Amino acid sequence: MSSLSRDDVAKLAGLARIEMTEAELVELASQFGMILDAVARVQEVDLTGVKATSHPQPMENIARPDVVAPSLSPEDALSGAPAQEESRFRVPQILGEAE
Amino acid sequence: MIRKSAAEMADALAQGETSSAELTQAHLDQISAVDGQVKAFLHVDAQGALAQAKNVDEKRKSGEKLSPLAGIPLALKDVLAQRDVPTTAGSKILEGWRPPYDSTVVSKLKEAGIVILGKTNMDEFAMGSSTENSGYGPTFNPWDLARTPGGSSGGSAAAVSAFEAPIAIGSDTGGSIRQPAALTGIVGVRPTYGAVSRFGLIAYSSSLDQAGPFGRTVLDTALLHEVMAGHDPKDATSINAPVPAVVQAAKSGDVKGMKIGVIKQLQGEGYQKGVQTRFDESLQVLASLGAEIVEVDCPSFEFALAAYYLIAPSECSSNLARFDAMRYGLRTGDVNGASAEAVMSATRDAGFGREVKRRIILGTYALSSGYYDAYYGSAQKIRTLIIQDYAKAFTQADVLVSPTAPTTAYKIGEKVDDPMAMYLGDVATIPVNLAGICGMSLPAGLAQEDNLPVGFQIMAPAMQDQRLYQAGAALEAALLSKWGAPILSKAPVLAGSK
Numbered sequence: 001m002s003s004l005s006r007d008d009v010a011k012l013a014g015l016a017r018i019e020m021t022e023a024e025l026v027e028l029a030s031q032f033g034m035i036l037d038a039v040a041r042v043q044e045v046d047l048t049g050v051k052a053t054s055h056p057q058p059m060e061n062i063a064r065p066d067v068v069a070p071s072l073s074p075e076d077a078l079s080g081a082p083a084q085e086e087s088r089f090r091v092p093q094i095l096g097e098a099e
Numbered sequence: 100m101i102r103k104s105a106a107e108m109a110d111a112l113a114q115g116e117t118s119s120a121e122l123t124q125a126h127l128d129q130i131s132a133v134d135g136q137v138k139a140f141l142h143v144d145a146q147g148a149l150a151q152a153k154n155v156d157e158k159r160k161s162g163e164k165l166s167p168l169a170g171i172p173l174a175l176k177d178v179l180a181q182r183d184v185p186t187t188a189g190s191k192i193l194e195g196w197r198p199p200y201d202s203t204v205v206s207k208l209k210e211a212g213i214v215i216l217g218k219t220n221m222d223e224f225a226m227g228s229s230t231e232n233s234g235y236g237p238t239f240n241p242w243d244l245a246r247t248p249g250g251s252s253g254g255s256a257a258a259v260s261a262f263e264a265p266i267a268i269g270s271d272t273g274g275s276i277r278q279p280a281a282l283t284g285i286v287g288v289r290p291t292y293g294a295v296s297r298f299g300l301i302a303y304s305s306s307l308d309q310a311g312p313f314g315r316t317v318l319d320t321a322l323l324h325e326v327m328a329g330h331d332p333k334d335a336t337s338i339n340a341p342v343p344a345v346v347q348a349a350k351s352g353d354v355k356g357m358k359i360g361v362i363k364q365l366q367g368e369g370y371q372k373g374v375q376t377r378f379d380e381s382l383q384v385l386a387s388l389g390a391e392i393v394e395v396d397c398p399s400f401e402f403a404l405a406a407y408y409l410i411a412p413s414e415c416s417s418n419l420a421r422f423d424a425m426r427y428g429l430r431t432g433d434v435n436g437a438s439a440e441a442v443m444s445a446t447r448d449a450g451f452g453r454e455v456k457r458r459i460i461l462g463t464y465a466l467s468s469g470y471y472d473a474y475y476g477s478a479q480k481i482r483t484l485i486i487q488d489y490a491k492a493f494t495q496a497d498v499l500v501s502p503t504a505p506t507t508a509y510k511i512g513e514k515v516d517d518p519m520a521m522y523l524g525d526v527a528t529i530p531v532n533l534a535g536i537c538g539m540s541l542p543a544g545l546a547q548e549d550n551l552p553v554g555f556q557i558m559a560p561a562m563q564d565q566r567l568y569q570a571g572a573a574l575e576a577a578l579l580s581k582w583g584a585p586i587l588s589k590a591p592v593l594a595g596s597k
Contacts, residue, residue, distance in 0.1 A: 009460060016416060016463045017423075018456055019444035028460060031518060035461060038519055041405040042477040045484070052479035053486060055306045055336070056292045056535020057561075062335050076199035080427030091425050092439045 119170030169212030192450025202299020219254030249279030274528025281554020292535035296331035352572025355389035360496025373546025416462030503554030
């Protein structure tokens with residue numbers, strides 16, 4: 001039986017940049033064992049020598065000529081911005097005070 | 100008029116018996132009458148729809164050559180960006196966002212003169228199988244308003260089965276078109292991966308996502324498929340090849356001499372009795388039409404669900420990193436002195452629902468160092484085995500078949516606290532996504548124990564989508580003559596319905 005503790009979930013939530021409430025952490029930790037047991041079934045198969053597939057179609061790099069084409073105007077690009085200033089996205093401070 | 104097929108509506112428009120404006124108004128009236136009960140739509144764009152309808156009517160009057168679906172109303176899953184129209188993907192994190200561009204699918208709809216009535220409800224970011232994970236409340240199944248219409252494209256499926264739109268668009272990452280089609284008694288197709296552009300389709304799991312059509316008939320679904328599909332330089336995974344002749348196949352509908360493979364692993368135990376009965380009956384119908392029924396073995400399918408619930412959450416944990424509260428969408432916690440990271444974390448907690456958080460955390464875990472090979476790496480290898488199972492099966496049969504979903508529509512709330520029970524509903528649809536091939540669900544009748552619709556799934560190799568329509572149209576015609584009336588005529592009439 002797999003399990004993750006409340007602290008394990010809190011660490012993952014931190015990595016995923018989701019500030020979860022205590023109730024959410026506890027709920028998720030309680031569900032995780034069951035979900036991990038179910039997905040861990042992929043380890044029951046002998047996969048020696050089997051290649052991994054990341055994508056269903058054969059992929060190749062696609063390039064186009066480097067020519068200027070119409071794109072979003074600054075007004076359009078900023079149209080959904082939560083905050084803007086001088087035709088730019090305004091964001092909170094990136095470096096914390098302690099650093 | 101709203102109960103006719105899109106093909107019949109298109110004929111009526113061509114004959115001048117009605118106008119697109121009239122047809123669009125009739126559907127807007129039906130939405131006003133029943134959507135309070137069904138809740139298929141998140142946003143109805145009456146003004147935009149009527150403007151497009153009038154535009155098409157004028158073009159028709161002036162003798163301009165129009166595409167077959169010009170003037171036909173459609174419901175659009177809210178996962179596709181439409182310029183200046185609210186687009187949320189069912190998430191609070193995108194509430195109020197109006198995209199500054201059209202997805203390629205929307206551009207194609209507009210070019211074809213199709214009238215977009217509005218945006219339909221869905222599980223948040225297409226993560227779910229019941230539409231209950233929407234940030235805006237569930238959609239209700241027109242067959243029984245206490246039940247879910249399936250998901251994640253439940254709004255689109257419910258809109259078509261409630262006659263709010265003759266055709267609709269959904270997206271299918273693990274069965275999100277086929278399963279709701281099955282649960283609401285309509286036709287839904289997940290085209291081959293890469294057949295329909297993903298440009299402007301809000302990403303959940305990029306190697307699995309594919310948009311596709313819903314209709315009440317196989318032909319209507321084919322007509323929409325033809326409009327949506329085709330190569331797009333804006334999507335690097337878009338296949339540069341002609342669109343398969345799906346409309347022609349839907350019109351010919353013939354299975355004489357066709358080899359139909361029944362997948363051993365996708366029937367029997369775990370499938371509701373009435374689902375299995377209707378499935379077996381459809382097989383007999385196909386055999387009576389001259390198809391040869393064979394059984395095929397796909398042993399790796401047993402592990403498909405486990406592989407899917409590692410691959411999709413892994414990809415989603417990466418894709419949804421774009422919701423960072425900086426460029427568009429919700430921003431909370433931006434108080435004086437708060438860091439960008441704190442704002443991002445607070446916003447993602449406030450904006451994402453339970454299932455989305457669950458999948459992001461699961462994906463973050465599966466991709467973390469020390470666990471990567473055991474989880475994500477193994478899942479990718481299972482994916483290879485599933486592709487090999489299909490390749491072998493398609494040497495023995497032209498198309499493969501199974502029930503679309505193991506059960507009929509279940510009650511709202513029944514599985515919402517049991518994620519594994521919910522995930523099991525995708526057991527028959529997921530293999531198609533992992534292999535990148537195409538699949539259709541069409542109505543096979545009603546389960547005897549609950550009188551709810553059952554879906555019959557047909558699968559075909561990549562870029563052989565026409566085979567789905569060829570077999571589907573033949574089965575549809577034979578079942579229609581057996582039943583005497585389309586399956587939706589057996590659905591209860593909603594209060595106030597036109």
